[in-house]
Every structure is written in C-alpha cells, then in structure tokens.
Amino acid sequence: QVQLQESGGGSVQAGGSLRLSCVASGGYTIHGSNYCMGWFRQPPGKIREGVAAIYRGSGATFYADSMKGRTTISQDSAKNTVYLLMNRLKPVYTAMYFCQAEWGACPTTSDGSRLGEPADFGYYAQGTQVTVSS
Numbered sequence: 001q002v003q004l005q006e007s008g009g010g011s012v013q014a015g016g017s018l019r020l021s022c023v024a025s026g027g028y029t030i031h032g033s034n035y036c037m038g039w040f041r042q043p044p045g046k047i048r049e050g051v052a053a054i055y056r057g058s059g060a061t062f063y064a065d066s067m068k069g070r071t072t073i074s075q076d077s078a079k080n081t082v083y084l085l086m087n088r089l090k091p092v093y094t095a096m097y098f099c100q101a102e103w104g105a106c107p108t109t110s111d112g113s114r115l116g117e118p119a120d121f122g123y124y125a126q127g128t129q130v131t132v133s134s
Helices: none
Strands: 003-007 010-013 018-025 035-042 049-055 061-063 071-076 081-086 095-103 128-133
Touching: 003 095, 018 035, 018 095, 018 128, 035 071, 035 081, 049 071, 049 081, 061 071
Parallel strands: 010 128
Antiparallel strands: 003 018, 018 081, 035 049, 035 095, 049 061, 071 081, 095 128
16 A cells, blocks of 8 residues: 655744655555656645646656746655755645655646646545744
8 A cells, every 4th residue: 555644834924934754655666766746736726736747757847837947856866755845935835745746747737848737646645734933
C-alpha cells in the first residue's frame, strides 16, 4: 500500500518561508523512481490547485502558475522525500497543502505545457496546513 506523509506546515508571517516535506513509502519504493510526486493547495472554500511536481526518475520539475517564482520543488532520492520550499509568502497562500503522487511521468495538460489536475494524481496524503499572517 502506497503511503505519503507530509510535514512542515505551520504559521508564518508574510514575507517568510516554509519548507514542506513528503515521504513516500510502500509500493512506490518497489517500482523504483518511475513516478511523479507533486504538491497541491486548497484555500478555504476553493478548489484544489496545483503548485509543483517532480518526476522522481529524472528530476524534471513542473510549476503551476499559482505560485510560480515563489516555490522550489526538490527531492532526496535516498530518503524517498520530496520538498517544497516556499518563499516570500503572502496571506493569499494560506491553504491546506497536499502531497500527491502518480505512477509514471508527471501528468500534464494535453499540450504538455501545464501541470495536470489533482485528480490526475491517484495517491494523496491528508494535507498540512499553511497559514500566512499579515
């Protein structure tokens, strides 16, 4: 059974930084690095949207427009862990952040230009809250 465990959420003042972590275990470790892990966020009362994703095999990254320029996604292959570093945070980025994963290459739009939808990622964790205060 695939499991994803997030950590690193919390409260921060506007302009500050946070680093979220997501550890994958279970089935993915058996299949090696042929899978994608991504971060999505869901502000209160709004739909979930993509932030960034990384293909574990090559390290190729994808960034959604929602927080582009303020986030960096990276990985530690030895630890099966993906990180999301968020900088210059603003109150509008307050949301529940979810780590999600899917087999194979990172899901994208049909033209390959944008990160796919949350529903394209079949595995997800319970979420970690990020609150940015002004």
